[in-house]
Amino acid sequence: MSKIAIVYGSSTGATEAVAEKIQAALGDATLFNADGVNVEDLKAYDFLIFGASTTGVGDLQDDWEILLPKIEKLDFSGKKVAVFGLGDSASFSTSFAGGMYVMYKALKGKVEIVGSVSTDGYTFDESDAVVNGRFVGLALDEDNEYNETDKRIAAWVDDLKQYLD
Numbered sequence: 001m002s003k004i005a006i007v008y009g010s011s012t013g014a015t016e017a018v019a020e021k022i023q024a025a026l027g028d029a030t031l032f033n034a035d036g037v038n039v040e041d042l043k044a045y046d047f048l049i050f051g052a053s054t055t056g057v058g059d060l061q062d063d064w065e066i067l068l069p070k071i072e073k074l075d076f077s078g079k080k081v082a083v084f085g086l087g088d089s090a091s092f093s094t095s096f097a098g099g100m101y102v103m104y105k106a107l108k109g110k111v112e113i114v115g116s117v118s119t120d121g122y123t124f125d126e127s128d129a130v131v132n133g134r135f136v137g138l139a140l141d142e143d144n145e146y147n148e149t150d151k152r153i154a155a156w157v158d159d160l161k162q163y164l165d
């Protein structure tokens with residue numbers, strides 16, 4: 001059985017609530033808040049799910065910004081990573097869910113990153129988080145497209161199951 005950890009960074013609670021939904025959909029995963037997580041504790045997990053909201057203009061959520069340099073130093077041998085990111089595609093239509101890309105960019109090449117998502121059904125103008133025509137992970141918009149969230153989580157978790165032993 002893969003041991004799964006979800007590490008979320010959330011400034012006003014939206015990403016935290018989504019992380020709990022992802023945990024429930026997976027059935028067996030441990031939640032960590034990026035604010036205060038001990039990176040040593042993540043070594044025991046072989047599947048890591050990193051989630052963060054977007055701040056500034058396409059920037060990574062504050063707690064994750066502090067955590068990321070420590071995460072980059074983890075020994076990722078034998079591990080897989082998936083990312084999810086929240087954003088507001090109406091107010092920030094040209095930097096939608098950019099925080100997710102900041103994590104992806106720091107980790108690509110160091111670890112296998114799985115769980116890219118089609119941009120079909122999303123409304124936005126530009127996003128760093130789109131690489132080769134797909135989101136690098138699960139993009140969610142709790143400000144405008146909250147009606148889509150449960151469906152998007154269910155489809156994503158279903159897709160991730162192929163990578164879990």
Ligand SMILES: Cc1cc2nc3c(=O)[nH]c(=O)nc-3n(C[C@H](O)[C@H](O)[C@H](O)COP(=O)(O)O)c2cc1C
Nearest residue numbers: 010011012013014015053054058087088092096097
């Ligand atoms: C100061 C500020 C800057 C933001 N910048 C962006 C942005 O560049 N792109 C984006 O998609 N969302 C942006 N957002 C929207 C948040 O990412 C979104 O509301 C998210 O759901 C907040 O999640 P949290 O409560 O977990 O932090 C911004 C929000 C704030 C308050």
